[in-house]
Amino acid sequence: MNGSDSIHHRLFFVVPFVRFQILSRSSHSHKLTCLEEPSRNADFLFVSPENGHQRTSTTTTTIQNPFTIHNYSTGTVPGACSSTPVVPSLARPHMSSMSNAGRIFWKIGSPPPAELSCKNPFLATLIPRTAAWFSVDDERVALLDGYNACCYTPPTIIFGIKTLPPAMIAKLMEAKVCTMSSATVRESQAAYQKAACLEGDIPQDFTFDELGMKARKSKQGYPAAVDAAPIKMHCSLNQIVNFDGTSDGESMIILTVETFLVDGSALSPPTEIMAGRDIKAKIDAELIQPVVSLGNGIFAPLAGLRSMPRPQKQNDGGWVSNAFEGNPPTVGTSNYGAMEWSYKVHGPQCPLGFNPITALIMPRSIGWISTYKKDGRIPHIAPYSFFVDVARGKQPMVVFSGARKNGEIKKDAQTDAEDMGCFVYNMVSEDLAVAMNYSAAEMGRNESEFELAGLAQEKATIVDAPVVKDAHVKYECEYIQTVDIASFSLVIGKVVGISVDASVLTNGRVDHMKARPITRLGYMNEYGILK
Numbered sequence: 392m393n394g395s396d397s398i399h400h401r402l403f404f405v406v407p408f409v410r411f412q413i414l415s416r417s418s419h420s421h422k423l424t425c426l427e428e429p430s431r432n433a434d435f436l437f438v439s440p441e442n443g444h445q446r447t448s449t450t451t452t453t454i455q456n457p458f459t460i461h462n463y464s465t466g467t468v469p470g471a472c473s474s475t476p477v478v479p480s481l482a483r484p485h486m487s488s489m490s491n492a493g494r495i496f497w498k499i500g501s502p503p504p505a506e507l508s509c510k511n512p513f514l515a516t517l518i519p520r521t522a523a524w525f526s527v528d529d530e531r532v533a534l535l536d537g538y539n540a541c542c543y544t545p546p547t548i549i550f551g552i553k554t555l556p557p558a559m560i561a562k563l564m565e566a567k568v569c570t571m572s573s574a575t576v577r578e579s580q581a582a583y584q585k586a587a588c589l590e591g592d593i594p595q596d597f598t599f600d601e602l603g604m605k606a607r608k609s610k611q612g613y614p615a616a617v618d619a620a621p622i623k624m625h626c627s628l629n630q631i632v633n634f635d636g637t638s639d640g641e642s643m644i645i646l647t648v649e650t651f652l653v654d655g656s657a658l659s660p661p662t663e664i665m666a667g668r669d670i671k672a673k674i675d676a677e678l679i680q681p682v683v684s685l686g687n688g689i690f691a692p693l694a695g696l697r698s699m700p701r702p703q704k705q706n707d708g709g710w711v712s713n714a715f716e717g718n719p720p721t722v723g724t725s726n727y728g729a730m731e732w733s734y735k736v737h738g739p740q741c742p743l744g745f746n747p748i749t750a751l752i753m754p755r756s757i758g759w760i761s762t763y764k765k766d767g768r769i770p771h772i773a774p775y776s777f778f779v780d781v782a783r784g785k786q787p788m789v790v791f792s793g794a795r796k797n798g799e800i801k802k803d804a805q806t807d808a809e810d811m812g813c814f815v816y817n818m819v820s821e822d823l824a825v826a827m828n829y830s831a832a833e834m835g836r837n838e839s840e841f842e843l844a845g846l847a848q849e850k851a852t853i854v855d856a857p858v859v860k861d862a863h864v865k866y867e868c869e870y871i872q873t874v875d876i877a878s879f880s881l882v883i884g885k886v887v888g889i890s891v892d893a894s895v896l897t898n899g900r901v902d903h904m905k906a907r908p909i910t911r912l913g914y915m916n917e918y919g920i921l922k
Contacts, residue, residue, distance in 0.1 A: 495891045496852055499787065507891070508899035509687070510591035513787040515900040516864050516891055517780055519683035519910060519921060521755055522574040522690065523624075525555060527562040529606060529615040533596040534586035535571065536684045539755055539779035541792040542879040544739045546648040546748045547629065549790065549881065551781040553641060556596045560644075567628045569646065570613050572620035573751075576680045576692055579603055587688035609652055621657035621679050622751050625650040632874055634782065634883075641782035643790070643883070645876065649735065651751055653743065655727035671742040672727055674750035676912045676919065683754055683910065683921065685903055693754060693919040697909070699824065700916045702832045710832050710843060715824040715909075718917060749776070750913025757911055758791040759817040759827055761841075761848075761857050762807030770841045770848055770857040771803045772830045774819065776911035777879075787886040789816060789866060798878040803836060805882050808870045813854035814884055817862035821907045821920060853888040863906045865890040 495506045503512045520537035538550035548571070552560055563569055582602040588594040599606040599615070606615035613625040626646040633642045659675040682690050696718035702710045732741050739746045749755070758778025762771050775791040782788035791814075793802040801809075808814040819827045829844035841848050847860040854867045868884030875881070895906040903921050910919040 493893050495893050495896075497889045497891075498853065499885075499887050499889070500785075506893060506896060506899065510589075511783065512899075513780075513886065513889065514590050514686050514783055516889055517756075517783075518685045518901055518903055518906070519691075519754065519756055519908060520686070521752065521779075522682055522684045524572040524574060524578075524604075524617045524620065525559065526570045526572075526606075526614040526616065527559050527566060527568075529608065531559075531596045531598055532572075532586075532602065532604065532606075532617065533559055533594060534574070534583070534588070536588060536594075536686075537780060537783075538752075539777055540748050540752045541645070541777050541790070541881055542876045543746045543748060543794070544877055545734045546651070546746070547876050547879075548624075548626065548646040548648060548752070549779060549781065549792075550644055551641065551779075551783060551788075552631070552644055553783055554594065555644075556594045559596055563628060563644075564631070566614075568613050569626050569628075570609070570616045571624040571626060572617035573622035573679065574682045574690075575620065576682060577619040577621070578617065578682075583682070583690050584688065587684075587690070590687050610650060613650075616652075621654040623652040624648045624751070625652075629876075632883075634788065634871065639784040639786075641784055641786070641788065643781040643874075645874075648748070650731060650733045651747075653730045653732070653751070655729055658727040658730075658743075665744070669742070670744050672730075674743050674747055674913055676750070676753060676917065681754055685921075686900065691903070691921055693910070693921065695920050696912065697824075697918040697920060698916045699828055699918060702829050704832070710829060712825055712828045715821065715828075715918070744914060747913065749911070750917075753912045754910030754919045755912075757819045757827070757909065758789070759819050759823075759830070759859065759862070760791055760804040760808075761815045761817055761859065762804050762813075763811055763856055764803070764807055764836060765810040767837065769837055770839050771807055772817070772840045772844070772846070772857070772859065773802065773804055774827050774831055775804070778816070781883065782885075787866075788871065788883060789868060789886060790881050790883045791816075792876075792879050792881045794879050801880060805873065805880050808882050808884065809873065811855055812870045813851075813856050814868050814870065814882070815851050815854065815856045815858050816864075816866040816868065817859040818864040818906065819909055820863055821909055823859070823861065824909055824918070851888070852890065858890070863892040863895045863908075864901060 495504050497503050497512060509515045521539055523535045524532050525535040526532045533556055535554055537554050538548055541547050541549045586602055605618040607618035609616045609623050610625050616623040626648050629645040629647045631642050631644055657679045658672040659678060661670045661673050665673060680692055682692050684690055697715050698718040699713055699715050702712040704710055741747050755776045756778055758775040760773060760775055764771060775793055777792035780789050795801055826844040826846050830840040832843060848857045849860045851858050851867045858865050866886045867888035869887050871883045871885055873880050873882050895901055912919050
């Protein structure tokens, strides 16, 4: 067993479409309104906060902000791999061994090394982070910099309490409801520049007008949403998990998504395989055009999509994975209207695919979790796309979430973390993508995914766990506790050591253009890159 359930859907069933309602663009019988088709050539100007260097785009936009937004490239991305299956021994053809001299290690609690010259070295290495606009009333909104899903049924969201303004947290605890709107290129650079929280500062909220945004009451009983956002999530407060022993009030917020509103501009015709499963439309990341946070006021969109189905077991017992290749281009938009989906009303199945939370909450960072099996010290590793930080102060904490088989049988990473008292997060870069996919294979407890994926491993510096030798960033974590949400388990660990490849740093921060981390998107096979 491994974490593949968290990064690949194992089931893909839908119920008859008549149970749901997709509104036509001309419908006036509902309060839902459809957004206009977003411009596909709305590029922006980039100004690096470090040196002020400008990279101009094809338009004449002159707002100068410390982040970049580029267009999606349609079709196959240049340089994408072919569809030829890749065997484990060929999964890493250009990876080099990293000497200790090329590594920077920081033991949390000690002064950070000079190479990590920033206010929060932990956040400077934690990229990318999923972003959204967050509101608890009809007047004000904040930029939530770092959250993730953690459960399919019911759809559930987690993030650290320090990622939002204290006043908003107080209102959330009182009202018990909130609204989240997807962060996309539809919002202006000026809005991102103003709303961004620089590391070391306290997050702030703003009126919609101050950010140049239009508010829309998209569902009665919930706060206003960002009108231009193609994905709107109406949520209720599930619980707040307080961490014992923390001196700075760190806690984990857990929300239940009561209703998703998906605008027709985010939908494209289903693929042939989807249509055969009675899926009526595809939630299309290329049309949504999401923005991720790279920290310290820097934001970027996806530059391209990739496709890589989970590895397939062969008749001889071996495994084969496809390459990390360009995703087929979007077929094109149709005259879809807005759609509302509620787990409580409609159940877990949806005409946009089996529980589409992974296609609606994205791009998601991949937590590649490595552990030892206590009996026999067999090294395990598996990918979890439900991974996020839940504390980012003096004592950083992270969490990964995985489904328990039949609601009972734990994933290897959870069992190992609880038994051994530790685990390690390894960053997944483009050159490790295929190896990561192999590690999602359904293997037995006494088998090692490291061996199947052809991964070079080392022992962690502080905790008793293996690490991926060639991963650019590693977090060594001590296990804290497990929180169960329905059939999922949230495994929480405090970060006690951070290892960084010096070659991916620029001005004391992990440079995404050097590290090239990949992100997880929706459905069974979609990934995103951030070039």
